[in-house]
Amino acid sequence: MLHVDIELQRGDFRLQLAHQFAAHKVTAIFGPSGCGKSTLLRSIAGLEPGLRGTVCWQNNIWHAQERIVKTEQRGIALVFQQPHLFTTKTVEANLRYGMPRASVLKACAMQFEDIIELLSLQPFMQRKPAQLSGGQQQRVAIARALLSQPQLLLLDEPMNGLDQAAKSQIMADLKRIQQRFALPILLVSHHVDEVVQLADEVVIMREGKLLSTGTLQQQVGQLSLHDEGPLSVLSISPGDNNQKDGLLAWQLGQQTLWLPTTGLPANSDSKRLLVWARDVSLATGPLKNTSLNNQVRAQIVGFERAQHDAEMVVELAVGEQQLRALVTKASIERLNLRAGYCVYAAFKAAALH
Amino acid sequence: MLHVDIELQRGDFRLQLAHQFAAHKVTAIFGPSGCGKSTLLRSIAGLEPGLRGTVCWQNNIWHAQERIVKTEQRGIALVFQQPHLFTTKTVEANLRYGMPRASVLKACAMQFEDIIELLSLQPFMQRKPAQLSGGQQQRVAIARALLSQPQLLLLDEPMNGLDQAAKSQIMADLKRIQQRFALPILLVSHHVDEVVQLADEVVIMREGKLLSTGTLQQQVGQLSLHDEGPLSVLSISPGDNNQKDGLLAWQLGQQTLWLPTTGLPANSDSKRLLVWARDVSLATGPLKNTSLNNQVRAQIVGFERAQHDAEMVVELAVGEQQLRALVTKASIERLNLRAGYCVYAAFKAAALH
Amino acid sequence: MDSSDWQAVTLTLQLGGYTTLILLVIATPLAWWLARQRSWLSAPVQAIVALPLVLPPTVLGFYLLIWLGPEGFVGATLESLGLQHLAFSFEGILIGSILYSLPFAVQPLTESFRQISQGQLDVAATLGAGWWRRFWTIVVPSCQGGFLIAATLSFAHTLGEFGVILMLGGSIPGETQVLSVLIYDHAEAMNYQAAENLSLGLLLFSFVVLMAVYTWQKRPTGGARYVAR
Amino acid sequence: MDSSDWQAVTLTLQLGGYTTLILLVIATPLAWWLARQRSWLSAPVQAIVALPLVLPPTVLGFYLLIWLGPEGFVGATLESLGLQHLAFSFEGILIGSILYSLPFAVQPLTESFRQISQGQLDVAATLGAGWWRRFWTIVVPSCQGGFLIAATLSFAHTLGEFGVILMLGGSIPGETQVLSVLIYDHAEAMNYQAAENLSLGLLLFSFVVLMAVYTWQKRPTGGARYVAR
Amino acid sequence: AELTIAAASSYRPLLNHLAQQFEQRQQHQVRFVFGSSGKLATQIIRGAPFDLIFSANMAYLKALSDNDLLAGEVVTDGYGQLVLWSKSEAQLTAETDLVKLLQQQRVAIAQPKHAPFGQAAKGYLEQQHIYHQIQPNLVYSENVAQAVHMVHSGAADFGFVALSVIPLEQQSETRMYRIALENEALLRQAHAVLKSAKDKNLANEFSRFVQRQEFDEVKRHYGIEPERVKN
């Protein structure tokens, strides 16, 4: 549990926020460029001189008026916005820099070989950072942070400069590692997909202040304000474990969804389903003869303005949960959709986490 | 017209490619981390010592055995993977560094105030780079490059570290500027959405070599190999300019699509419609009572394996054009979809450019 | 202070100023070459530049006197060209000072040039800046500290040095008699008061100059501290 | 070379070695403070460090002689503690050399420390490296060049300097008569051949040492050239 | 035992010779610290561990005596010989017109402010009323030894130097002109035993040793005239 109540002035810019970050979870920090995300992470790491207020980590005071624990004693790792590799050292020396002694390492969360493998660093071990491409440097920075076996991991736009394949791979493994060791992570990211895939909690910042905080589900509306458009996150639980044609049955309240199986550990936990509103279509009755095989009954709760004037966001209730659909006003008229009516919502899930 | 036929050795890595880049167009350079994208841009810029081969720009030899034109005389601008701002200068001095003399500037493509405005740099003009956030630095780097009024713009992952809103805004304006002045751009990006939005041509690289090249439409299949899944790009032309409820009619071959109006200049050129295969659903007949109002008649051409075993990519012909749909095998069985059959494909467009 | 003292002061300032100026002009390209070219020659050149330091100044002065004098290689050549040889002349002590302070200018500059951000230089080139403009706008401001050290060390060392100058210059009032020689003469003559007065003046003046230079340098250059974000 | 020459050689190497070593130890924290703290004291301290340079060495030696001698502040204090005063002793000329070469160690190090990547230091701290570890693993390798310049300039300057040493040490064979003083003495005695032999030996030795140091430094540190990508 | 002797540079050749004799006969070590008289005096005042001082300048000996640092009498060894030394053959005589000779030439002289031979030379030129004509040609050195270097290097054409510091093999009469001074006392060469001497007996012994009659010829040989020279 990380408790932060800080204030910091840099020229005109003022960071001022109080928040209790959840232990053992991934908290995404989201906000426009220049709103103070990096400064927040650096403050937590103890790298911002002139910080006022308190930072507490699991009953240890890290920063208070009378007492400041040094960065190196906080047991954290921070992946900075730039890789900042040690230029005079080889990649291997960079990676080993933060690693505990071998005797301690045995029992550690992240094993050297696994991390090298995960980030595909094998071919570069003896190179100097200057001989790596941008993405390769970024991967070394991530690996270096993980290998220091932090109690708390701070990631500042860690996936910048990575290609999509590497990114997916790393995010999946990061999630796996995070869950296995209940590692608390603060993740700064501009990409909703990264946030959705990794985060449990979301903190949204604006101009150095907290705008809102909450679980991913609660915050989905806020994330929607960003350009990729409105979206919803549905909680689903494993069904009766019927597998058919490579599809797995999941329960969304009373209704059943068939989703492609995933590599995610098939434990009995419920999962999150990310659905972009633009991917949801509405029909007044169940559609036949279509490949849309996930159609759920839903009730129209209300309407919201969408970014484009010709469209509306339709708010739907599916059991207890909220689903958003982006449809044109023309369709609303044509289908005569009104609050309270029941409709069939068809969608393809964008991502299952 | 940029003609490149080069060879460069760096340790084990060998860049070796020959290609003729289209003049007046945006060419995206796409490929996994470490495949040599940055090295290619740097070679074109004349920043890689030891380069062999030829680089020609509109009948001027920039690099050949007997003759090397200096970087500063090539009239290019390169946005590097890191902002590399001039640390001792203010933001304003950074921006003005590459600008032509005021007298010349009048007639120039990019006006100082416009670019400041576009990248929202007004508040930072008198700051030093060290006092900017990562995203702000990146924006300064982009502005600085644009203001040098290049004949050829080389962008190396320029949108890294930018938030979604800024990114969309900048990309749209970049596209506008590009089209107005027929500015040739080489764009390195890991993001399919950036490529699709900006690029006319796509060059795909693998381990220092060309994997394939072609127009965006031709290359869409290749881009698909990346994680975000298969997609298609449809060319559409303006319809009879009927506007209804904020929707605009477009011709896709013989058929009509209704799409939300956009801020794009409504000239008579045809536009590109980006459709992710996972957003396309197929039905054996036209669907009624649904908000899916763009349903086009299409003929099944063939099937392709998809990333997930439970799914297939269905290749469709819509008039002359190709459309891809990602559906489950179960649906294919249920609907009895076979090559040659006619179906109705319903989709929401992801983006219109 | 009498008029010969004032003459010495002027001469000293001239010598210090010219030496520093010429050293910067010579040392800059040399340091650039040393910093940026990986030639097998770099190490020997760097070593040779530092060599004049290891000789006792009067001995160095003696050898210079021989070479620059009428019978020496340099002096004889000059005379055969109808010019003056360089012993006992301002030009001569200038050459001596330059040679003797060369490493103090070359070494800090070399190191400074090594630290330059190649990224910024590359960007500047793509923005159309040619070599000269890159040098003045990127290299000079980034290496401000290196230039300053080179200049202040050279200047201070030239003010204080007298062994080479005394031998090579012959301490001719108004021509080669610099302040350090004058102070030395006073001290040697057990004229402690005069020596002390001049020394104090020299110290005070140097302190003011150095203070000014270092204070000016302290102007924040952007707070390296925060680039890390 | 006779035995007194050898004595001088040993003494010189000792003096040069100790001076360089002690200078690095003193200059490092001082330079760190100067580079990283923005105090109003920095400029005056930096100026004061450079001041010994502007005095003629013998005059500086004269003042040191007064302070370190039996009647001087330092010497008298030492004697009142039952110790020896420092004039005409090895310890004395060591102090003189240190003081006189201080700016050559402090200034390049200060500049070197200013150039350190704060980003790398911050990363190292987050990886659990305390001050010492950061210093040895990040600062020292990045400032290798600065340390090298500091060391070579100090060493070379100590080898060649003799004004301070002559005055303060009295050129006593085996105790304070270093090589530069000996060479000076030989030259003074018009023993040109001996002076030349010793000079050549000193030059050769210094050249070899400096060459070795600079060659070692030349080992590629990663080719700053390519960081730009 | 060991003697540490501080001596002016003009004493160097003579003392080296005498010390050799002394060492052979007495089995004692003698080591020298040569320097300018002023520097040596300063060092002695500040506690330099010297046993004897040989000085070419009485003023410094007086300063030492005023500071109560001398253990005994000041002993005169003789008188230095000022010569005008040329870098090439010159056939100098008393009739030579110095002004004409030194025209357009560089003339090295030890700094008159503190070096006795320099003082003597300056005095001589003034007394001949040619100082003003010659002054622009003068270049100054730290001491007579350096003045010799300047001539030796070829950079200076002439030098007013002490006979004692000219290398014996170059003391050809064709290259030098002995200058007869009005007041030889100016170049009085003298020594004294210091209070700081560790072994006063030994120091006194050396003092007596150099006063022996048998060394008069040696002194003269090395450029120090034990007797007043009568012209």
Ligand SMILES: Nc1ncnc2c1ncn2[C@@H]1O[C@H](COP(=O)(O)OP(=O)(O)OP(=O)(O)O)[C@@H](O)[C@H]1O
């Ligand atoms: N010395 C300074 N003077 C004035 N403003 C400063 C200074 N240092 C930082 N700032 C401002 O502080 C704000 C927060 O910076 P920070 O790096 O935390 O932003 P961020 O949220 O990480 O942005 P990005 O997403 O672009 O990385 C920025 O608006 C920046 O301009």
Ligand SMILES: Nc1ncnc2c1ncn2[C@@H]1O[C@H](COP(=O)(O)OP(=O)(O)OP(=O)(O)O)[C@@H](O)[C@H]1O
């Ligand atoms: N000196 C060197 N020795 C060996 N390999 C090198 C050297 N310099 C660069 N490389 C390799 O060259 C390849 C191309 O690098 P480049 O920076 O062009 O990649 P990129 O395509 O831009 O990657 P990214 O998307 O990660 O920025 C990389 O695999 C890199 O490891």
Ligand code: MOO
């Ligand atoms: O006693 Mo000297 O050698 O004229 O300075």
Ligand SMILES: [Mg+2]
């Ligand atoms: Mg940031």
Ligand SMILES: [Mg+2]
């Ligand atoms: Mg790259």
